[in-house]
Amino acid sequence: MTVFVAVQTDDFCQASEYDELRRNAGCGAIVTFCGLVRDLQSTTLSGMTLEHYPGMTEKALKDIAYIAKSRWKLGAVHIIHRVGTLKPNEQIVLVGVASAHRAEAFSACEFIMDYLKNRAPFWKKEHTAQGAYWVEAKVSDQQALARWE
Amino acid sequence: MTVFVAVQTDDFCQASEYDELRRNAGCGAIVTFCGLVRDLQSTTLSGMTLEHYPGMTEKALKDIAYIAKSRWKLGAVHIIHRVGTLKPNEQIVLVGVASAHRAEAFSACEFIMDYLKNRAPFWKKEHTAQGAYWVEAKVSDQQALARWE
Amino acid sequence: MIKVLFFAALRERLHCDQYTAHCATPATVESLLLHLQQHNEQWQQALSGTELLCAINQTMVSHSAEVVAGDEVAFFPPVTGG
Amino acid sequence: MIKVLFFAALRERLHCDQYTAHCATPATVESLLLHLQQHNEQWQQALSGTELLCAINQTMVSHSAEVVAGDEVAFFPPVTGG
Numbered sequence: 001m002t003v004f005v006a007v008q009t010d011d012f013c014q015a016s017e018y019d020e021l022r023r024n025a026g027c028g029a030i031v032t033f034c035g036l037v038r039d040l041q042s043t044t045l046s047g048m049t050l051e052h053y054p055g056m057t058e059k060a061l062k063d064i065a066y067i068a069k070s071r072w073k074l075g076a077v078h079i080i081h082r083v084g085t086l087k088p089n090e091q092i093v094l095v096g097v098a099s100a101h102r103a104e105a106f107s108a109c110e111f112i113m114d115y116l117k118n119r120a121p122f123w124k125k126e127h128t129a130q131g132a133y134w135v136e137a138k139v140s141d142q143q144a145l146a147r148w149e
Numbered sequence: 150m151t152v153f154v155a156v157q158t159d160d161f162c163q164a165s166e167y168d169e170l171r172r173n174a175g176c177g178a179i180v181t182f183c184g185l186v187r188d189l190q191s192t193t194l195s196g197m198t199l200e201h202y203p204g205m206t207e208k209a210l211k212d213i214a215y216i217a218k219s220r221w222k223l224g225a226v227h228i229i230h231r232v233g234t235l236k237p238n239e240q241i242v243l244v245g246v247a248s249a250h251r252a253e254a255f256s257a258c259e260f261i262m263d264y265l266k267n268r269a270p271f272w273k274k275e276h277t278a279q280g281a282y283w284v285e286a287k288v289s290d291q292q293a294l295a296r297w298e
Numbered sequence: 299m300i301k302v303l304f305f306a307a308l309r310e311r312l313h314c315d316q317y318t319a320h321c322a323t324p325a326t327v328e329s330l331l332l333h334l335q336q337h338n339e340q341w342q343q344a345l346s347g348t349e350l351l352c353a354i355n356q357t358m359v360s361h362s363a364e365v366v367a368g369d370e371v372a373f374f375p376p377v378t379g380g
Numbered sequence: 381m382i383k384v385l386f387f388a389a390l391r392e393r394l395h396c397d398q399y400t401a402h403c404a405t406p407a408t409v410e411s412l413l414l415h416l417q418q419h420n421e422q423w424q425q426a427l428s429g430t431e432l433l434c435a436i437n438q439t440m441v442s443h444s445a446e447v448v449a450g451d452e453v454a455f456f457p458p459v460t461g462g
Binding site: 035050051052053055056059060081092093113116117118119120121122123124125134135136137 | 385387388389431435438439440454456457458459460461462
Binding site for chain 3: 184199200201202204205208209230241242262265266267268269270271272273274283284285286
């Protein structure tokens with residue numbers, strides 16, 4: 001299985017990752033997830049800073065990819081996560097999975113996101129007109145991960 | 150909610166659909182599924198012909214999109230399905246979903262594929278060195294749909 | 299008069315894409331199938347499978363659904379797109 | 381000697397990114413935390429939360445995990461990436 005992991009300040013190109021994932025012979029199903037900076041609380045979000053634990057983030061993302069590989073038959077997993085300051089509508093994260101069958105591609109992609117949300121050392125600080133505040137971890141993310149256990 | 154549905158002989162561009170889905174305000178999660186022509190039986194697949202029921206296919210895909218909309222809070226659903234003769238590695242189908250939250254985007258995208266596999270009037274005929282044969286419907290696809298009921 | 303369409307493997311087995319049925323209406327999908335089966339032995343066999351799907355006016359229906367004059371009725375094997 | 385790292389909201393509350401702890405080893409994460417809490421009242425409060433996560437040498441561990449000299453131990457709030 002091909003595993004590609006990146007933690008970067010630069011934007012990524014979803015299309016390039018999709019094209020790479022398509023190259024995996026025998027994989028008829030490609031599922032991608034992308035997360036974007038959005039103002040979901042109707043505050044006036046002007047941006048977001050993503051802090052991370054350099055070194056551990058890459059390791060954590062690779063670990064997550066291999067845990068997924070141990071659970072499903074996968075051809076390739078790509079995970080890209082951005083750090084630094086991002087503006088509204090920018091891309092934050094991409095998870096792409098190629099597999100022979102769609103059920104495995106869907107499960108692995110969602111599992112990786114649920115795992116990443118709970119275990120990869122990234123922290124979001126939102127910048128709004130009312131000030132900057134650290135995003136609180138959500139119980140719903142813990143529950144999402146618990147489903148896979 | 151934006152619904153875009155197309156049944157076409159021409160190839161589609163996954164990147165264009167992704168870019169369109171990204172434009173939906175308030176949607177922080179974009180999930181896409183793409184299905185490709187693959188030789189999974191290790192026969193010598195030279196291509197595939199996709200027959201459909203013109204008129205009903207577009208209607209069925211729209212129906213499926215609106216059923217998904219009634220179950221989850223979605224910003225946009227794009228479904229593109231190709232017909233005619235396709236070569237190995239060509240794209241067959243794309244389902245793209247934009248939503249505020251990832252769980253809804255994942256569920257809706259997988260649901261749409263499971264529904265499409267069982268209810269949209271498309272039929273695949275595979276061309277191999279041993280001759281051309283109609284693909285048999287899979288019990289696993291029926292079971293996949295039954296999970297949502 | 300009912301416009302009947304056949305698709306995929308069923309179309310090939312019947313050597314027919316489209317057929318105009320002149321059975322009494324209102325009918326049911328089941329009774330329309332019995333009517334079509336009388337065409338010849340080939341049709342009798344091909345149209346008696348329990349797996350046969352049916353759409354009336356481009357909406358999937360069960361075999362007990364009612365068919366009225368002017369309907370477009372399609373028969374086809376389980377679908378395999380996606 | 382243990383290299384201790386702090387991230388995100390915890391880093392801000394402690395006004396500290398990195399700290400070298402000179403407690404007795406082998407220790408546990410729990411005993412290292414008690415050692416760090418003695419620094420001042422600010423540290424005492426910030427480092428006593430039950431939600432605090434810990435990684436030793438860049439692998440997530442529980443608070444009962446063993447810490448040996450030379451380890452890199454990181455403390456941080458629940459993660460919020462993705």
